[in-house]
Amino acid sequence: MDPVKVFLDESEIPRQWYNILADMPTPMSPPLHPGTGQPIGPDDLAPVFPMNLIEQEVSSERWIDIPEEVLEKYLIWRPTPLCRAVNFERFLDAPVQIYYKNEGVSPPGSHKPNTAIAQAYYNKAFGIKRLSTETGAGQWGSALSMACQMFGLECRVFMVKVSYEQKPYRRIMMMTWGANCIPSPSDKTEAGRKILAEDPECPGSLGIAISEAIEDTVTDENARYSLGSVLNHVLLHQTINGLEAQKQLEKIGVYPDIVVGCTGGGSNFAGLCLPFVRDKINGKDISIVAAEPTSCPSLTRGSFAYDFGDTIMTTPLLPMYTLGHEFVPAPIHAGGLRYHGMAPIMSHLVKEDIIEARAYDQIETFDAGVRWARTEGFISAPETNHAIAAVVQEANRAKEEGKEKVILFNWSGHGLVDLAAYDAFLSGKLTKYDLPDDEIQKSLKSIEGLPKP
């Protein structure tokens, strides 16, 4: 019987993170300051990040040592197992071997603590007493809460009120780890108070929560802000996962043909894939697939440009996937394309044709996730289901082509606190609403003449 799990001994844990910026085939342009038009410098970010993390943000060193204090905490759950999805392979009945890194074994159940631990450590080392952040449904907030507790930092999490009220479990996790979880908008900041004065019932948004977390940081010299995705140093910390995977695959003499990760802000994907991106840059024949939701197609449908953000040119952009400021959006593309949550490193790698971005419909992803649960047992985080959908697609392709393939993907977290999403899918709430045209017209007619908001 072939082994299902490949472990690394604790002594084999990677001791350096990998920095892709050292190996980019073409240089990335720096972000520009919206006021001056000059490249943003360390001092611009100093009010919200400690200088040791800012140094990592701009570093072009290929390898960066992982501090012993961070390794000690990583060892609580790392190295994570590399598993072979034998049952899912049988179900798919395709000529593929499927391996996955199980990042769901961390205490909060996701890959997020890989950077939360590192960020808490560096802030502590810089003399910071408190971290502030925002969170949607709480995956990042819970990881940072745990990390802060481990390094004796106070943690304040502004959680979007609509999630705070609907998602008690991650809020309770944060509180259990000693964090102060505050529904946003709140009366803790001027930004929150202003919004509440205008609309006491405001359900909040990520934009408001970020504003509150930043204000909370800027008004306290002992506090700093922490972000769980997008930034270079966040992606850097995540690479421990891919570096472990490379060692584990080497142990069994396997190298993947395809590496898959799901991508929102990019940290999940980058953690597994960037060490393999390095191999690809150095000549390896490997496909690297970024699976993202169709509902935010930030990679798949944009055009790459270096553009001013508006017609009066006050908001210069990083070179990213953009519409251009004169663009009038086509119906279905517009909302997603406006989402610039993707990490610049990821956008750059797509532009260079090193990563292939694919979008998957949420129903397709839940369908894949349920099939996974019914074969491998684990219930995946809904975001992880995007990667599983991509795996299914690759397996079917291999079957059609009659080619044997080895697929590696990042099982980035479990979905045990996201069961409401599965309930919505299984009860048919997440489905297409095929309404007859006359009913739509009737509905639209009913709002004619009403005052515009």
Place this chain on the structure above:
Amino acid sequence: MYDHLDIRCPRLGGEVTFAYCQREGGDLPCPRILACWQPYFPVETYLRKKLTQTEWDRCFNRQPKDKVTTLIELIEAAKKRKSLQD
């Protein structure tokens, strides 16, 4: 008739109703409401009737900003609020 419909919000990581998406941006819908909802019902047609052209442009035809630029702007805005308080 659509307000109660559910969808998983890729930004929040949780389920929200269409009613929430319509006010995510305060007086405006979430900029991604079209991409998220169009597969389910003709949300563009619905919102074109509901929003003025100015509101439509403010919501959908404005260029988004990257994260670092947004952070810098938020830092400046927070500093300004603090100095006004002081």
